Amino acid sequence: MHEARPDPEERAALGRAARGRVPRKAHAEFEPPADRADPVEVLEGQSADRVPELVPIRYGRMLQSPFSFYRGAAALMAADLGTQPSTGIEAQLCGDAHLLNFGLFASPERHLVFDLNDFDETLPGPWEWDVKRLAVSLAVAGRENAFPAKRRRRVVRTAVQSYREAMRGFAGMRNLDVWYAHTDVERLRVLFAGRLDKRGRRRLSHALETARTRDHLQAFEKLTAVVDGTRRITSDPPLIVPLEELLADVGRAELEGRLRLLVERYGHTLAADRRHLLDQFRMVDAARKVVGVGSVGTRCWVVLMLGRDEDDPLLLQAKEAGPSVLAPYVHTSAYGNEGQRVVCGQRLMQAASDIFLGWERVTGIDGRQRDFYVRQLHDWKGSARPETMSPGQLQLFGELCGAALARAHARSGDRIAIASYLGGGDVFDRALAEFAEAYADRNEQDFRALAEAVHRGRVEARLA
Structure with missing residues (x-):
């Protein structure tokens, strides 16, 4: 028998009580501690166990813009959030919920869905940390597009309002209804039907169709070629x-x-039916691959598998999983394998996960054990291009991200307590708009610190 759980009224009371510990207005504040770590030192610490020849590429990518820097600086923000008072209400966190970690991908039922899609840093922690990570990413993207401060604040407020209102909706739903909730293509069309002009609707349709073409067959054609009669990954x-x-x-x-x-x-971490499917493929080639911005330098492998014949491919990505950047500031992970941490967090937060998502620990040729998680390289994929967005388009995209993040948190955390804390007004929304601008200032200072470190020869940066 399970112990009796708090009833909805008791859970709502927990949320209201959290306002006493951390008033909603207090989230507007960001004051780094006097002993805040040198940002370059933090980045160098992350790079210590990475592939040495790839680390300069990481810094080079981060120095493309303050937004690119922000993408690679999850560890800096985790440290900053770890010094701030928290509500004490936890959910499974993405850990790096910036706007480019939301996008389109295929469900196992072959529906195109919109959701979070990066979980390298996932761990349970204060729900508001993810919301702040998203809010700041919108502010930084708005600055990059030269949007006025007033418009940036509106973009952030709308995204946070979307999170708040979605969470209040989930608070009133049955558990199974929350679990089954998702945003598919038709839902997207309905959401935006009356809010996009003709050009916007055309761009949305193009984005949806493009996402469907970015599948394993496209990746197969792009990344491989026949060499001496054998299919190989192209260098x-x-x-x-x-x-x-x-x-x-x-x-x-x-x-x-x-x-x-x-x-x-x-394969033994997959369900029996999916393991049976995997067993019908054989490995024929593999290559090291550079991925993302913050992940550059971690060990990542593309594995080419073939099934019935050479026209029946499966491309797997095996990516090294190290400790989450959140780990120093939250409870110890429930999993001894970092790959399992990523996979279990992803399955908990996503409405639908890749059928080949699993994990393993292996010993490298250097004798060191490393954890990996494995998934398909591409199974339909659509990503945002914030640099092409107008203020209205970024606002709509942020709204979509806020609702998706609320659904992910509602699956794993106490949705009633979170909704009760947030309330029906816009106090929290406005507070995060202020926080986002303050932290965007800090992000720009850290960006300049890395540029100065490169200029002085402390670290090397290059593009590739």
């Missing part, structure tokens, strides 16, 4: 480097063997 150093270019014969054979073992053993 594009340093971004994609096949095994044969990384190591000499003996080392290459050993690494290939360990990757084969990773794929074989990771």
